[in-house]
Amino acid sequence: MLYQDNYNFWVNNPKIDTETKKELLEMNDNQKKEAFYKDLEFGTGGLRGIMGAGTNKVNIYTIKKATQGFANYLVANKLDNKGVAISYDNRFNSQKFAYEAAYVLAANNIKTFIFKDLRPTPMLSFAVRHFNAGGGIMITASHNPKEYNGYKAYNGEGAQLNLDQANQVIDYINDIKSPFDIKSLKSLSHITEISDDFDSIYLDLVKTIKINEPSKKLKIVYSPLHGTGGTVIPKFLKEMGYEVFPYEPQMIVDPNFSNTESSNPEEVKAYTKSIEYAKSINADIVLLTDPDADRLGIAVLNNNEYTLINGNQTTSMMAYYILDQKKKLGLLPNNGVIFTTLVSTDLIPAIAESFDVKVITTLTGFKFIGEQAELTKDKYEYLFGSEESYGSLVKPFVRDKDAVQAVYLLVEMASYVKDHGMNLVDYLETIYKKYGFYYEWTNNIVLSGIEGSEKIKKITDYYRNNPLTLKDYNLLGYDDINGDIRFKKTENALPKSNVLKFYFDNNLWVIFRPSGTEPKLKIYYGLRDSSNELAKLKIEKINQEILEQIDKL
Structure with a gap:
């Protein structure tokens, strides 16, 4: 169906609401094409996109369609009687979409457990497990700009749907011809609101990740970037005896993100105002969620300046601290396992192997770590899992x-090393001095819209058929995760994914991966060298060489 046909189907549908119809009538032709040239894709991570009217946007109708597809999946797999968190x-x-999802599930005779106020993604994952639900839904666009929203779907283990489960849901969604025929039922008998008492159940388990009892002579600035972390983290840290100073302008629940330049702790500009506040009180550390x-970023007071520590560096420290301290205390099991991803630093496997701890490498996305944690729980004792994009799971x-969990372990670590003069x-x-200097960097090339999607496909197709070459490095081999793997370094088989990883001599690797949630082509770099400064200069030169290649395509 052409985009104009899709547009006409929507604008002329008698069941469409007045507000959406008004938005449709005000669209020019380019806006119609962008809104209707395709259906918003329900990928392995669910839905994510810009809010607005149309099949390619996040709105009440695309949310209902996704939920009906999820409901059909639950019924087909006999999980509907267990409910959804x-x-x-x-x-x-977000709240509107969450309750609309509950009403669609109620119309399918599926009960729901819904938080009466916003709460973090990890608490949703825990709620699925706590209530023994058949699945879960999180309405969020994570760290994306304010124009975005999204829909994450979870299985009964509290992990995001695995590939097989997601494909089943996608098939059920695609079978739905019209989102306007999906029924909703505002049934109080089907919907249970989760009370604030649930917080303590979850936080009591967070407390169990403690390894040491440092002096806690640490001054902490914390910001939730206007989001969900503010509902639980500052109060919890104070209860645990830490001196925490919330940055109040960003503690406000605000969909406009008015008091921050970015909602993404991977971006330097997200820290501007919290670091200004930290300087005014001479704080030791700044924490942003x-x-x-579900992601944590940190900045550390070092030589009177605040140094940002990236996701690979933070999770490497966390992995080392857990293994080193557990070994010192005689708590390190002989069947321990750490999970990492294909795009993460090689430092984490180096650390794990030095402690004789098993390493399992997955594709990018915590759904794969969650899946592997479930599959291996009877064979290995889980010790840590992380990915480069500022995400980790301690327990x-x-x-x-x-x-x-990451905040709680980080403040313990920071307090512990401060007690030891660091x-x-x-x-x-x-x-680094023990294992070598590992440097990683990601170039996020934003390519929006129809032309952007075509450009991303053109680039990845080219390098799939013409393996990357670099002037100063010899290609040792490469993994085409979407097809036949030519040079395999990971022990466990990886599901197919649009990822290309090239291995060069001199400890260099380069990855091309289109983002599954944003209009970006991500190029990842990893290099081990004699110093991070030298590695950074080399990566900058390599990146420029690759960009010049791409410009010629």
């Missing part, structure tokens, strides 16, 4: 990234 973040329409509180009572920058340096 639902949570949501601070974004525009993204709007749905697997949750099966997704958990920034609440800060976290110093601690990271000691790890």
Whole structure:
């Protein structure tokens, strides 16, 4: 069906609401094409996109369609009698979308457990497990800009749907011809609101990740970037005896993200105002969680300046601290396992192997770590899991990234090393000196719209058929995860995914991966060298060489 046919089907449908119809009537032809040239894809991570009218946007109708497809999946797999847990973040329409999902499920005679106020993604994952639900729904666009919203679907283990489960849901969604015929039922008998008492059940388990009892002479600035972390993290840290100073302008629940330049703790500009506040009180560390509180970013006071530590560096320190301290205390099991991803630093496997701990490498996305944690739980003892994009899971009572757990471990680490005359920058340096200097960087090339999608496909298709070459490095081999793997470094088989990883001599690797949730082509770089400064210069040169190649395509 052409985009104009899709548009006409919507604008002329007698069941469409007045507000949506008004938005449709005000569209020019380009806007119609962007809104209707395709259906918003329900990928392995669910839905994510810009809010607005149309089949390619996030709106009440695409939310209902996704939920009906999920309901059909639950019924087909005899999970509908177990119910669904639902949570949501601070974004525009998040609460509205969450309750609309509950009403669609109620019309399918499926009960729901829904948080009466916004709560973090990891708490949703835990709620699925706590209530023994058949699945879960989180309404969030994570760290994306304010124009976005999204829909994450979870299985009964509290992990995001695995590939097989997601494909089943996608098939059921695609079978739905019209979102306007989907029924909703505002049934109180089907919907149970989760009370604030649930917080303590979850936080009591967070407390169990503690390894040491440092002096806690640490001054902490915390910001939830207007999102869900503010509902639980500051209060919890104070209860645990830490001196925490919330940055109040960003503690406000605000879908406009008015008091921050970015809602993404991976971006430097997200820290501007919280670091200004930290300077005014001479804080030791700044902690930022993204709007749905599954990612954590940190900045550390070092030589009178605040140094940002990236996701690979932070999770490497966490992995080392867990293994090193557990070994010292005689708590390190002989069947321990750490999970990492294909795009993450090689430092984490190096650390794990030095402690004789098993390493399992997955595709990008915590759904794969959650899946592997479930599959291997009877064989290995879970010790840590992480990915480069500022996400980690310390203990697997949750099966997704958990920034609440990460915050608690980070403040213990920072306090512990301060008791030993160091800060976290110093601690990271000691790890580098022991294992070598690992430097990683990601170039996010934003390519929006129809032309952007076509450009991303053109680039990945080219390098799939013409393996990457670099002037100063020899290609040793490469993994085409979407097809036949030519040079396999991972022990466990990986599902097919649009990922190309090239291995070069001199400890260099380069990955091409289109984002599954944003209009981006991600190019990842990893290099081990004699110093991070030298590695950074080399990566900058390699990146420029690759960009010049891409410009010629």
